[in-house]
Amino acid sequence: MAKSVKAIFAGSFDPITNGHVDIIERAAKMFDKLKIGILINPNKQTMFTVEERVELVKKTLSHIDNVEVIFFEGLLIDFCKKNDISVLVRGIRSSADVDYELQMAHMNKELEDSIETIILPTNTKYSFISSSLIKEVLHFGANIENLVPKCVLEELKKKKIK
Numbered sequence: 243m244a245k246s247v248k249a250i251f252a253g254s255f256d257p258i259t260n261g262h263v264d265i266i267e268r269a270a271k272m273f274d275k276l277k278i279g280i281l282i283n284p285n286k287q288t289m290f291t292v293e294e295r296v297e298l299v300k301k302t303l304s305h306i307d308n309v310e311v312i313f314f315e316g317l318l319i320d321f322c323k324k325n326d327i328s329v330l331v332r333g334i335r336s337s338a339d340v341d342y343e344l345q346m347a348h349m350n351k352e353l354e355d356s357i358e359t360i361i362l363p364t365n366t367k368y369s370f371i372s373s374s375l376i377k378e379v380l381h382f383g384a385n386i387e388n389l390v391p392k393c394v395l396e397e398l399k400k401k402k403i404k
């Protein structure tokens with residue numbers, strides 16, 4: 243039997259957007275197992291706690307069988323080595339993302355040659371979405387219902403009201 247290939251799509255997911263979901267749905271078809279790795283970064287202030295982000299990502303992706311949601315701290319490549327993950331999946335929205343993504347891919351390759359990065363261009367209809375822009379426009383009362391999953395929209399509204 244062919245070796246099963248485990249991949250990871252890692253990020254901050256503060257919060258998960260429809261752009262993330264697009265990449266995840268497509269990547270889940272390409273690999274036997276896809277982990278969604280939510281970064282705990284003690285130096286970065288997030289709107290959602292790691293527990294909240296895990297919960298929202300799990301709810302959003304409940305329709306995909308081969309996806310598992312986890313959180314991690316430290317180097318992504320170390321998490322991959324410990325968990326037998328051989329592919330890093332990243333999404334790019336436009337040429338503006340390319341330099342940063344290449345830099346990370348090259349650094350990760352330098353740190354662990356056996357782990358490959360696969361970069362998927364996002365669907366054009368999501369190319370302008372980012373978690374930070376969503377939080378910014380919501381703060382000023384914009385309608386973002388087409389940009390994030392329903393459960394995220396509800397939680398964002400609750401945060402805004404507080």
Ligand code: PNS
Nearest residue numbers: 252253254281316317318319346349350
């Ligand atoms: O959604 P993001 O914030 O663009 O995701 C970036 C992420 C989490 C993939 C990246 O910052 C990361 O891998 N962080 C963990 C620490 C690490 O491995 N840093 C070296 C990256 S070359």
